[in-house]
Amino acid sequence: MNTSQLKSFSGLYTDFYQLTMAQVYFKKQKHLATATFDYFFRKNPFESGFTVFCGLEDLIDEIENFQFDESAIEFLQNHGFEEDFLSFLRKFEFTGSIYSMQEGEIVFPNEPVLRVEANLIEAQLIETLLLNILNYESLIATKTARVVLAAKGRAVSDFGMRRAQGLGSIHGSRAAIIGGASSTSNVYSGKLFNLPVAGTMAHSFIQSYEDEHEAFKAYSDVFPENSIMLIDTYDSLKSGIQNAIKVAREMQLRGQHLVGIRLDSGDLAYLSKKVRKMLDDADLKNVKIVVSNQLDEHLIKSLLDQGAPIDMFGVGTNLITGKPNAALDGVYKLSSVDGQNRMKLSDNAEKLTLPGAKHVMRLYSEDNLFYGDVVLKTEEPAAFKVVHPSDPSKHFDAGNFRQEHLFQLVVKNGSRTAEKKSVREIKQTVQYRLEQLPDEHKRFENPHVYKVGLSEKLKRERDQLKSRYESQF
Numbered sequence: 001m002n003t004s005q006l007k008s009f010s011g012l013y014t015d016f017y018q019l020t021m022a023q024v025y026f027k028k029q030k031h032l033a034t035a036t037f038d039y040f041f042r043k044n045p046f047e048s049g050f051t052v053f054c055g056l057e058d059l060i061d062e063i064e065n066f067q068f069d070e071s072a073i074e075f076l077q078n079h080g081f082e083e084d085f086l087s088f089l090r091k092f093e094f095t096g097s098i099y100s101m102q103e104g105e106i107v108f109p110n111e112p113v114l115r116v117e118a119n120l121i122e123a124q125l126i127e128t129l130l131l132n133i134l135n136y137e138s139l140i141a142t143k144t145a146r147v148v149l150a151a152k153g154r155a156v157s158d159f160g161m162r163r164a165q166g167l168g169s170i171h172g173s174r175a176a177i178i179g180g181a182s183s184t185s186n187v188y189s190g191k192l193f194n195l196p197v198a199g200t201m202a203h204s205f206i207q208s209y210e211d212e213h214e215a216f217k218a219y220s221d222v223f224p225e226n227s228i229m230l231i232d233t234y235d236s237l238k239s240g241i242q243n244a245i246k247v248a249r250e251m252q253l254r255g256q257h258l259v260g261i262r263l264d265s266g267d268l269a270y271l272s273k274k275v276r277k278m279l280d281d282a283d284l285k286n287v288k289i290v291v292s293n294q295l296d297e298h299l300i301k302s303l304l305d306q307g308a309p310i311d312m313f314g315v316g317t318n319l320i321t322g323k324p325n326a327a328l329d330g331v332y333k334l335s336s337v338d339g340q341n342r343m344k345l346s347d348n349a350e351k352l353t354l355p356g357a358k359h360v361m362r363l364y365s366e367d368n369l370f371y372g373d374v375v376l377k378t379e380e381p382a383a384f385k386v387v388h389p390s391d392p393s394k395h396f397d398a399g400n401f402r403q404e405h406l407f408q409l410v411v412k413n414g415s416r417t418a419e420k421k422s423v424r425e426i427k428q429t430v431q432y433r434l435e436q437l438p439d440e441h442k443r444f445e446n447p448h449v450y451k452v453g454l455s456e457k458l459k460r461e462r463d464q465l466k467s468r469y470e471s472q473f
C-alpha cells in the first residue's frame with residue numbers, strides 16, 4: 001500500500017462501527033439531525049505540563065477530500081451495506097463547520113480544542129480520521145517540544161523515520177518540525193510538507209572503505225560544504241577524531257571547512273568533552289559536535305547538566321514513537337443533537353463530558369503570560385465567574401484578566417475558511433506560545449497544573465443535565 005492509494009480510500013480510513021452507525025442513521029432518517037462534537041484529551045502525555053496541538057491543517061486537507069470512490073463502495077457492498085446507503089455514500093462530502101484552536105496552540109487537559117458542527121452522519125464519519133491525525137501529531141509535536149526545551153537553544157534533528165510505526169513517520173516528521181526540530185532525516189516528508197532535510201553518514205559507509213580516513217576523505221570530496229563525520233565506528237578517541245581532524249586540515253588547505261563530527265555511542269558527556277578539546281587544540285573551534293544514541297529530553301538535560309559541549313542532538317526512536325506514552329488519549333464526544341444538550345455520565349467527575357456548543361477563553365496574568373483557560377458556552381462572549389470543574393469551593397473572578405478567544409471558524413460548509421498555514425508558520429506559533437507559558441508548567445518534574453475552569457453557566461447546565469439523566473435510572 002502506498003500513500004497515494006491511502007488517499008483515494010479516504011472514506012474508508014475509519015473504524016467499521018462508524019459505517020454501521022451511519023447506515024442506521026441513514027435508514028432511520030436521523031442522519032440530517034444537526035450534531036456538535038468536541039475534541040479534547042484528559043491527560044498530558046509524558047507527565048508534561050502542556051500539550052502542543054498539531055495536525056489541524058492535515059485534518060482539513062483530508063476532510064476536504066473525504067469521499068467514497070467506486071472501489072470503496074465495492075468494498076462496502078461486499079460487506080453487506082445496503083444499496084440506498086451506498087448511493088448516499090457515493091455523493092458523500094463533509095459540508096459542516098469546524099471551530100478550532102490554531103494549530104501550534106499550547107493546550108491542556110479537559111478543555112475542548114476543536115468543535116465540529118455538522119449533520120450527525122457527517123460528524124460521525126470523520127471521527128476516526130480526526131482522532132488518528134490529531135492524536136498522533138499532537139503527541140509527537142509535544143514530545144519534540146520537550147526535547148527542544150531540554151536542548152536549550154541547541155539544534156535537534158529528527159532521526160526517527162526508521163524506527164517509526166510504519167507510515168506514521170510521514171506525519172510524525174511534520175509534527176517534529178512543528179514541535180521545534182530544526183531538520184529531519186525524512187526525505188519523503190521533506191518533499192510532502194516542505195520541511196528542512198539534513199543528515200550525516202552511517203556506520204556502513206565507513207565500513208565500506210578499507211580505512212576510516214579514506215571514507216571521510218571521499219565524503220568531504222563530494223560534499224565539501226556539508227560533511228559531518230561519524231567518528232565512533234572503530235574507536236572515537238583513538239581513531240575517529242584523529243581521522244576527522246586530519247580530513248579537516250586537508251579541507252582547510254583547499255579553503256574548505258568541516259561542519260562537524262557525530263558521536264553515536266559511549267559516554268557522550270565524557271567523549272564530547274575530550275573531542276571538543278582535541279578539536280580546539282587543533283584550531284578547529286568551528287567544527288560542531290553532534291550526538292545521537294537513544295536520546296530523549298531527560299538524557300539531553302542530563303548531558304547538558306554534565307557540561308557536555310554538544311551543538312546538536314539527533315533524536316530518533318524516542319521522538320517519533322512518543323516513548324514512553326505511545327498515544328495521546330484524545331477523544332471526540334457528542335455534546336448536542338438538534339440543539340438538545342447531550343453528555344456522557346461517569347462516576348468520575350473528571351470524566352463527565354461538557355454539554356452543548358462551547359469555546360475557550362485564555363486569561364493572561366499581569367506579566368502577559370498564560371494564567372488559565374475558561375470553557376464557556378458559545379453564547380457567552382467573555383468569562384466572568386470561573387468555577388473548578390469538580391470542586392465547588394474553588395472559583396475566581398475572570399473580570400480583571402485580559403482575555404483571548406482561542407476558537408476560530410476553520411471550516412465552513414466543508415471548506416477551509418483561511419489560507420493554509422505553512423509548517424514554518426505553525427512552528428513559529430509553537431515557539432511564541434511556549435514563551436507565553438510560565439516556566440512552572442514547562443519543568444519536567446511535577447509541572448504545575450494549569451488551570452482549566454468552567455463558566456458558571458456551563459457548570460450549571462452540566463450539573464442540571466446530569467441530575468436529569470440520573471433521575472431517569
Ligand SMILES: Nc1ncnc2c1ncn2[C@@H]1O[C@H](COP(=O)(O)OP(=O)(O)OP(=O)(O)O)[C@@H](O)[C@H]1O
Pocket residue numbers: 264265266267268269270292293294295299302303306
Ligand atoms: N554521559 C551520559 N550520561 C547519561 N546518559 C548517557 C551518557 N552518555 C551516553 N548516555 C546514554 O546512555 C545510553 C548508552 O547506552 P549503551 O551503553 O547501551 O550504548 P552504547 O554506548 O551505544 O554501547 P555500544 O558501544 O554497545 O554501542 C544511550 O541512551 C546514551 O544516549
Ligand SMILES: O=P(O)(O)OC[C@H]1O[C@H](OP(=O)(O)OP(=O)(O)O)[C@H](O)[C@@H]1O
Pocket residue numbers: 159160162163201202203204264292293294295314315316317318
Ligand atoms: O538512537 P535513535 O534516537 O533512535 O537515533 C537514530 C539512530 O539510528 C541510527 O543508528 P542505526 O544503528 O540504525 O544506523 P547506523 O549504522 O547508521 O548508526 C543512528 O546512528 C542513531 O543511533
Ligand SMILES: O=C(O)c1cccnc1
Pocket residue numbers: 159160162185198199200201202314316
Ligand atoms: O543523518 C543521520 O545521521 C541519521 C539519519 C537517520 C538515522 N540516524 C542518523
